[in-house]
Amino acid sequence: MRTPATPNHLDQTLLALADPTRRAILQRLAAGETRVTELAQPFAMSLNAVSKHIRVLERAKLVRRRREGREHLLSFTPKPMDEAARWMEAQRANWTTRLQALDDLLQEEDRAAAASAPPHPKGRTR
Amino acid sequence: MRTPATPNHLDQTLLALADPTRRAILQRLAAGETRVTELAQPFAMSLNAVSKHIRVLERAKLVRRRREGREHLLSFTPKPMDEAARWMEAQRANWTTRLQALDDLLQEEDRAAAASAPPHPKGRTR
DNA sequence: TTGATATTCAACCCAGAGGTTGAATGATGC
DNA sequence: GCATCATTCAACCTCTGGGTTGAATATCAA
Numbered sequence: 009m010r011t012p013a014t015p016n017h018l019d020q021t022l023l024a025l026a027d028p029t030r031r032a033i034l035q036r037l038a039a040g041e042t043r044v045t046e047l048a049q050p051f052a053m054s055l056n057a058v059s060k061h062i063r064v065l066e067r068a069k070l071v072r073r074r075r076e077g078r079e080h081l082l083s084f085t086p087k088p089m090d091e092a093a094r095w096m097e098a099q100r101a102n103w104t105t106r107l108q109a110l111d112d113l114l115q116e117e118d119r120a121a122a123a124s125a126p127p128h129p130k131g132r133t134r
Numbered sequence: 135m136r137t138p139a140t141p142n143h144l145d146q147t148l149l150a151l152a153d154p155t156r157r158a159i160l161q162r163l164a165a166g167e168t169r170v171t172e173l174a175q176p177f178a179m180s181l182n183a184v185s186k187h188i189r190v191l192e193r194a195k196l197v198r199r200r201r202e203g204r205e206h207l208l209s210f211t212p213k214p215m216d217e218a219a220r221w222m223e224a225q226r227a228n229w230t231t232r233l234q235a236l237d238d239l240l241q242e243e244d245r246a247a248a249a250s251a252p253p254h255p256k257g258r259t260r
Numbered sequence: 261t262t263g264a265t266a267t268t269c270a271a272c273c274c275a276g277a278g279g280t281t282g283a284a285t286g287a288t289g290c
Numbered sequence: 291g292c293a294t295c296a297t298t299c300a301a302c303c304t305c306t307g308g309g310t311t312g313a314a315t316a317t318c319a320a
C-alpha cells in the first residue's frame with residue numbers, strides 16, 4: 009500500500025522514531041552534540057548503517073548536522089517530536105471526550121429511568 | 135538496515151502511526167466503533183488495502199476487533215499511544231534538563247566572572 | 261437453495277528500508 | 291607530498307510496506 013507521493017512531517021517523524029537504533033541515537037544526542045563515529049560506536053553494525061540512520065533522522069529534522077573540519081557534529085532538534093506529541097495528545101483528547109459523552113448519556117438515561125420508575129424513597133441519592 | 139528480528143511495542147506503534155491513512159482510520163474510530171467497509175469508504179483505495187492497514191493497527195494493538203455476524207466492528211485502543219506519548223515526554227524531559235544544566239553552568243560562570251572582575255557596586259543583585 | 265453482502269486469503273508488483281562491502285572525498289598531521 | 295582519519299557515495303542484497311486483482315469463506319435474506 010503505497011503511502012502518498014509526498015509523505016508529510018508527521019509521517020517522517022514517526023517513521024524515523026519507529027526504530028530502536030534511531031531512538032537510541034536520539035537518546036544519546038539528548039546528552040549533547042556528538043560525532044558520527046562516536047555515535048556509531050556502541051552499535052553492532054557498520055558505520056555506514058549508522059550513517060544511513062542518521063540521514064533518516066535528518067530527513068525528519070529530528071537531527072541537525074554541523075560540519076567542523078572533517079568531523080560532523082550531530083545534535084537533537086526537538087520540534088518535530090513536539091508536533092508528534094501534540095498529535096497524540098489531540099487524538100487522546102478526542103477519544104476521551106467521546107467516552108465522556110457516552111458516559112454522560114448513560115447517566116442521563118439512568119436519571120430519566122429513576123424519575124419515571126418510582127423506587128425513589130426521598131433521601132436515598134448517594 | 136534490517137531492524138532486530140523482534141520489533142518491540144514502540145516500534146510497532148510508531149510504525150503504525152507513521153501513515154496518514156492509518157491515522158485517519160484511528161481518528162474515525164475515536165468517534166466510535168465502525169465496520170470495515172464503512173471505514174474504507176472515504177479512501178481512494180481498495181477495500182483490501184484498508185483491510186491491510188487495519189491489520190497493521192491491530193498488530194500494534196491500537197485497534198480491537200469484535201465480530202458480529204459477518205460484520206467486523208473495529209474500535210480504538212488508546213494504551214499503546216499512551217506509551218508512545220510517554221516515551222516522547224521522557225525524551226523531551228531528558229533534553230530540556232540537559233539544556234537547563236547548560237544554562238545553569240553559563241549563569242554560574244557569569245557570576246564567577248562578576249565576582250572576580252570588580253564592576254560590582256554594593257546593592258545591584260536584583 | 262440461492263444469491264447478495266462483508267470480509268479475508270493468496271498471489272503478485274514495485275518502491276523503499278535496513279544492512280553489507282568497497283571505493284571516493286576531504287581534512288589533518290607530519 | 292603522504293599516510294591517516296572521518297565521513298559519505300555507490301552498488302548490491304533481502305525483507306517488508308503499500309498497493310492491486312481475483313478467489314475463498316461466512317453470514318444474511320429470500
